[in-house]
Amino acid sequence: MKTLSIDLVAGIVLLAAALVLPLTGMDYLVGIAFNLAMWVALTQSWSILSAMTGYVSLGHVVFCGIGAYMVALTTGSLPLAASLGFAGLAAGVSALVIGLPVLRVRGPYFVILTFGLAELVKNVIVQIETGLGQFSRLIFDAPPLNSLYLVMLGLAVAVTVAAVFVRHSKLGRGLIAIRENEEAAEAIGVPVIRLKLIAFVAAAIIPGIVGGVMLLRTSYFEAAQAFDPVISFSIVTMAIVGGSGSARGPILGAFAFVLLSELLWARFPQLYMIILGILLILFILFVPRGLSGLLDRKEARQ
Amino acid sequence: MSGPIEPLLAVKGLSSGYGPVTILREIDIEAAPGSVTALVGANGAGKTTLMKTIAGLIPAWTGEIRFDGQDITRAATHHRVDQGIVLVPEGRMVFALLSVEQNLRLGAIAPRARKNVSERLEDTFRRFPRLHERKGQLAGSMSGGEQQMLAIGRGLMAKPRIILLDEPTLGLAPIMVKQVFAVIEDLRKDGYTILLSEQNSRLALEIADYGYILENGRVQLSGPGPELVDMPDVRRLYLGR
Numbered sequence: 001m002k003t004l005s006i007d008l009v010a011g012i013v014l015l016a017a018a019l020v021l022p023l024t025g026m027d028y029l030v031g032i033a034f035n036l037a038m039w040v041a042l043t044q045s046w047s048i049l050s051a052m053t054g055y056v057s058l059g060h061v062v063f064c065g066i067g068a069y070m071v072a073l074t075t076g077s078l079p080l081a082a083s084l085g086f087a088g089l090a091a092g093v094s095a096l097v098i099g100l101p102v103l104r105v106r107g108p109y110f111v112i113l114t115f116g117l118a119e120l121v122k123n124v125i126v127q128i129e130t131g132l133g134q135f136s137r138l139i140f141d142a143p144p145l146n147s148l149y150l151v152m153l154g155l156a157v158a159v160t161v162a163a164v165f166v167r168h169s170k171l172g173r174g175l176i177a178i179r180e181n182e183e184a185a186e187a188i189g190v191p192v193i194r195l196k197l198i199a200f201v202a203a204a205i206i207p208g209i210v211g212g213v214m215l216l217r218t219s220y221f222e223a224a225q226a227f228d229p230v231i232s233f234s235i236v237t238m239a240i241v242g243g244s245g246s247a248r249g250p251i252l253g254a255f256a257f258v259l260l261s262e263l264l265w266a267r268f269p270q271l272y273m274i275i276l277g278i279l280l281i282l283f284i285l286f287v288p289r290g291l292s293g294l295l296d297r298k299e300a301r302q
Numbered sequence: 303m304s305g306p307i308e309p310l311l312a313v314k315g316l317s318s319g320y321g322p323v324t325i326l327r328e329i330d331i332e333a334a335p336g337s338v339t340a341l342v343g344a345n346g347a348g349k350t351t352l353m354k355t356i357a358g359l360i361p362a363w364t365g366e367i368r369f370d371g372q373d374i375t376r377a378a379t380h381h382r383v384d385q386g387i388v389l390v391p392e393g394r395m396v397f398a399l400l401s402v403e404q405n406l407r408l409g410a411i412a413p414r415a416r417k418n419v420s421e422r423l424e425d426t427f428r429r430f431p432r433l434h435e436r437k438g439q440l441a442g443s444m445s446g447g448e449q450q451m452l453a454i455g456r457g458l459m460a461k462p463r464i465i466l467l468d469e470p471t472l473g474l475a476p477i478m479v480k481q482v483f484a485v486i487e488d489l490r491k492d493g494y495t496i497l498l499s500e501q502n503s504r505l506a507l508e509i510a511d512y513g514y515i516l517e518n519g520r521v522q523l524s525g526p527g528p529e530l531v532d533m534p535d536v537r538r539l540y541l542g543r
Binding site: 184192 | 383
């Protein structure tokens with residue numbers, strides 16, 4: 001309870017700072033904050049499925065890509081809000097369709113299958129675009145950075161609230177039972193197929209919208225970029241660095257990742273991926289519960 | 303078989319298996335309310351497959367399963383649990399990284415069990431004082447016997463009308479085996495209906511109201527438990543004496 005209230009205060013302070021930021025007029029900072037909110041939203045949504053159920057997805061970017069593609073196709077002919085809503089809907093429906101077959105396999109097979117599926121969808125859309133003679137689609141009249149930032153911030157807050165809610169709900173307890181032992185979960189009456197599918201779809205909707213907003217920020221769509229597997233890898237990295245035992249893990253992971261990226265890009269652009277890789281290995285070996293787990297231990301000692 | 307009393311569970315002509323492999327062939331068994339019904343037989347006779355098919359973890363290929371007069375042959379596992387059919391699986395399958403209390407509370411996840419969870423938790427702790435002492439401990443760090451008690455306790459949290467106890471003494475020390483059988487007799491005294499699968503044939507048949515001997519996926523013999531123990535053929539073929 002005490003931890004929750006500290007987290008709540010920290011969250012409100014953070015949110016207030018985030019809301020004031022655009023007033024400073026410093027686009028560079030707003031750009032960083034935009035990225036931060038984006039990674040929080042993506043990692044938090046990933047954790048609803050993967051951290052809760054133990055079904056580790058290495059293809060989370062597929063929902064971003066689908067959302068981005070939907071916005072690329074509909075922007076101009078639909079109001080922007082409808083376009084983004086459509087992006088979330090398309091991602092959710094895709095999750096519903098691919099979820100049933102995909103969620104039948106567990107462990108490393110699920111990891112490989114999600115990765116392969118994301119690559120498959122990417123290449124299908126690359127082919128479609130090539131067939132249509134489109135190599136990239138430019139988006140005109142994208143809203144200014146400040147507006148996009150506020151939308152992204154709203155998504156990050158919404159998915160964080162959803163993640164806290166899921167963790168403390170009956171759904172969350174069912175998902176934890178599935179993670180711990182799926183057969184035992186089934187034997188005690190957890191409707192495992194239904195719950196896994198609900199988590200899969202819930203985890204897909206937000207990244208669909210996030211993908212749409214990302215597209216508006218870069219203002220052009222190119223399939224290989226919208227479905228870049230590095231996005232999936234980064235999400236998993238942030239979840240590991242931040243720790244996924246609580247809803248604050250993905251936030252801590254995104255902060256560490258984005259701030260470090262800024263520093264490394266500025267000073268050692270060639271060493272960027274190498275340093276990130278080393279960090280990931282160190283965390284897996286020595287801090288398996290992530291930054292959030294470190295904080296838990298510190299609080300427990302006090 | 304069980305006289306004028308309607309059986310709580312009735313399995314008729316049941317076949318099932320894994321993939322192309324048939325394990326159960328034309329199984330007929332019944333369990334009378336408030337009784338202990340034992341399934342005994344060698345490893346590979348099909349006891350666990352039968353338990354899993356009754357619980358719905360494996361689909362039935364042919365035949366039917368009736369519970370309290372209702373056909374549940376095609377019902378999903380969670381619907382069966384919600385009717386009161388609760389499997390305590392072979393190998394215990396406690397949630398190793400969760401605490402004893404969390405394990406027990408998860409047992410009450412079925413809609414029928416969601417009311418009065420705290421009272422049922424108290425009841426379970428009274429039945430298994432050891433679990434109360436260890437309620438904050440990780441389930442995986444307990445001994446095999448304690449984990450078995452936890453698995454049974456978790457099953458009781460679901461408000462079962464029939465408990466499917468699959469190999470509850472597997473791998474336990476002799477003193478724990480005795481305790482598990484004492485728990486089974488207590489549960490019967492409290493009115494629970496129990497279907498018990500055991501490789502410990504003699505002990506199981508001695509306490510069972512009715513017993514079935516399985517061999518190669520078929521019911522080979524059946525009768526009141528103590529009568530089966532006394533049959534010379536049973537002694538020679540199944541009890542090793």
